[in-house]
Amino acid sequence: MAEASAPAVPTARFSNFIYEGRDPVFAANKPEADEYQNPILAGFYPDPSLTRAGSDYYLVNSTFAYYPGIPVLHSTDLINWTQIGNVIDRPDMLDFDGLGLSRGVFAPTIEYHEGTFYVANTCVDCGGNFIVTATDPAGPWSDPIWLPEVGGIDPSVFFDEDGKVYVMNNDAPPGEPLYEGHRAIWLREVDPKTFQSIAEPTLLINGGVRIEEKPVWIEGPHIYKIGDWYYLSAAEGGTAVNHSQVVLRADNVLGPYEAYEGNPIMTQRHLPADRENPITSVGHADIAQDDAGNWWATFLGVRPYEGDYYNTGRETFLMPVRWEDGWPLIVTGDEEVKYKAQRPELPLSSRSNVPLNGNFTLTEDFSSGELPPHWMTLRVPKEQWYDFADGDVIITARADRLGEGGQPSLIARRQQHIYATATTTVTFNPVQSGDEAGLAVLQSDDYFYALGLNSMGDGTFAVTVRQKAGAEENPYGEVVAEQSVDMSSGEPLDLRITADGDAYDFFYRLPDGEWQMLLDDADGKILSTRTAGGFVGATFGLYAETSE
Known part of the structure; x- marks a missing residue:
């Protein structure tokens, strides 16, 4: 009898990442x-x-x-x-x-x-x-x-x-x-x-x-x-x-x-x-x-x-x-x-192509074939689980999941504004139930939201928002919003998270469709240092994971 082949490893392809910061105090103090x-x-x-x-x-x-x-x-x-x-x-x-x-x-x-x-x-x-x-x-x-x-x-x-x-x-x-x-x-x-x-x-x-x-x-x-x-x-x-x-x-x-x-x-x-x-x-x-x-x-x-x-x-x-x-x-x-x-009376520096203050909109570029220096992972990768092709970043889904305290397949950049929007387009071919890829906003292993495309295990798909708001919860968080979506495997899906102070909104958009609100006014205070403790700030990240 022939041995059963191992299931294919799902990968997520992110073809863009757009970050927008729009703090009123920056606009008023230009x-x-x-x-x-x-x-x-x-x-x-x-x-x-x-x-x-x-x-x-x-x-x-x-x-x-x-x-x-x-x-x-x-x-x-x-x-x-x-x-x-x-x-x-x-x-x-x-x-x-x-x-x-x-x-x-x-x-x-x-x-x-x-x-x-x-x-x-x-x-x-x-x-x-x-x-x-x-x-x-x-x-x-x-x-x-x-x-x-x-x-x-x-x-x-x-x-x-x-x-x-x-x-x-x-x-x-x-x-x-x-x-x-x-x-x-x-x-x-x-x-x-x-x-x-x-x-x-x-x-x-x-x-x-x-x-x-x-x-x-x-x-x-x-x-x-x-x-x-x-x-x-x-x-x-x-x-x-x-x-x-x-x-x-x-x-x-x-x-x-x-x-x-x-x-x-x-x-x-x-x-x-x-x-x-x-x-x-x-x-x-x-x-x-x-x-x-x-x-x-x-x-x-x-x-x-x-x-x-x-x-x-x-x-x-x-x-x-x-x-x-x-x-x-x-x-x-x-x-x-x-x-x-x-300002200091010094020769002007050329402004970086990655703005670091004030209000700005930035489309992140992965065309260099390496992770830009301001992008980070949680802890030190022990294996190569992301790659680049045609200006996209490709992330391999792994069983090291968000919330476990390990080294998940997530690359992240800082949330730099109180009022901010992060948008990405993901193409994902989930293999089995529990495969998920999408956009997260994370303060720590115990406090985060994950907006992801999931396989329902029967050839259908859903977009979910997962919330984790404390160490005593399910280590992966709980699904707080879910919507089945009519799309074929391999189609791109747009995802967006908007921060307005202590309120976070979560959206998705199907190919040729309009933006759909999946969850609004989610509690952003769980992403604060006051609630979550520690010394870090929130980051937006692209992730892919599997339950096995």
């Missing part, structure tokens, strides 16, 4: 020729770190358990940025298997020194602190140089003028913590080539600038040598609404450091929560001096659509730094972080 618009990187671009190399500026952000990890962006004017690569872009560099989506690579810092770029980072629950290097910031970057003696998170590197090199980091305080969130900033001298410790660590900050007030989560440290002073800047208060930035200085890199009496040098936590179009949770700043001698700060912030609800994640903002009595100040008193401000 910059003039001598202005720029905040955020400079809209959507899930948290924990920015900035460095200058000649007349060029480079910036990196956290990506947690998304892959490739740690985008590298380039600009000549600090306003218009182009992604030139990713630091973590080889599958064997780091292992994110089994990690929650908000673990992995936290808070990278980038430095340039004598022709080499350095990124220091933490792989949380996957190895600890490490440094990678490159002579070209577009890559390739070295394999991780692990720092086993450096605990905690948020490492950064400081190159002193005398040739000594230091690593600083957030870690536990000396002795028993005095309260929840009590942390410390430590500094140690390291070997300039191996980055291994060659001296005992020195305590720079214990708790925060006013330990009697029990400050929490001192983190994200940077040291800058400016004139005769060493300036130490760090975030305080946690990365939510109480976030802030503080500064201290010393005449010796090892301290002792004196805190600025007017700290914090940036926060928005004291401003009215009901102010119009608020920018909140600002902090985690890094500063750099431009060619004209002016100083600028990049930092993270969020744009809630209600209370502390936001789906776009923590974004990257830019503000000028002013100096008063020898101290750098960013936003003080009742000053608000601005949606537009006077």
Whole structure:
């Protein structure tokens, strides 16, 4: 008797992906020729770190358990940025298997020194602190140089003028913590080539600038040598609404450091929560001096659509730094972080063909035959399950499904606007019941919507919306809307998801037909950090999966 042949593996062909952002606050604050618009990187671009190399500026952000990890962006004017690569872009560099989506690579810092770029980072629950290097910031970057003696998170590197090199980091305080969130900033001298410790660590900050007030989560440290002073800047208060930035200085890199009496040098936590179009949770700043001698700060912030609800994640903002009595100040008193401000006096960067701020419509292009650098997968692929042909992306359906916490067949890009639309056309040949392909909007493994074309197992098809709104639910979520569709196998189907703040609408369109609403006013708050937790923002993704 002949052996039964294995069932064919279904594949989904996506022939386009169109993203549209239409935030009213961007339209109302369109910059003039001598202005720029905040955020400079809209959507899930948290924990920015900035460095200058000649007349060029480079910036990196956290990506947690998304892959490739740690985008590298380039600009000549600090306003218009182009992604030139990713630091973590080889599958064997780091292992994110089994990690929650908000673990992995936290808070990278980038430095340039004598022709080499350095990124220091933490792989949380996957190895600890490490440094990678490159002579070209577009890559390739070295394999991780692990720092086993450096605990905690948020490492950064400081190159002193005398040739000594230091690593600083957030870690536990000396002795028993005095309260929840009590942390410390430590500094140690390291070997300039191996980055291994060659001296005992020195305590720079214990708790925060006013330990009697029990400050929490001192983190994200940077040291800058400016004139005769060493300036130490760090975030305080946690990365939510109480976030802030503080500064201290010393005449010796090892301290002792004196805190600025007017700290914090940036926060928005004291401003009215009901102010119009608020920018909140600002902090985690890094500063750099431009060619004209002016100083600028990049930092993270969020744009809630209600209370502390936001789906776009923590974004990257830019503000000028002013100096008063020898101290750098960013936003003080009742000053608000601005949606537009006077631009730096720098040569204009060419605007990227992938816009990163303001309102825009972008038709994604897969014609290069490789995944564009701003597209990501959940965790690190162990096999090749996507390919390209004739400008389309072809995704193989696999049994690793959305919601399981594994490595599903999904490629995703950031939701960058509170009001956004994602549209795609999929051609899918499901083999059996449970085969599904379509368009998802995802905040984590436990909070997402999936709009997909399904086989009903009898030669008929349906379009469904699947919702998962918590870890205790069915791991794949529940079908909350379904419509059988009269179409032949191999016909293209248009799918669309529209975000309007906390309301998401789901549509489909048959060949030569009109758009049909499948589900309207779905609860978008399940895609917010406030509901889902973690540190990431929502992403739109193209996926294909099978139940077997």
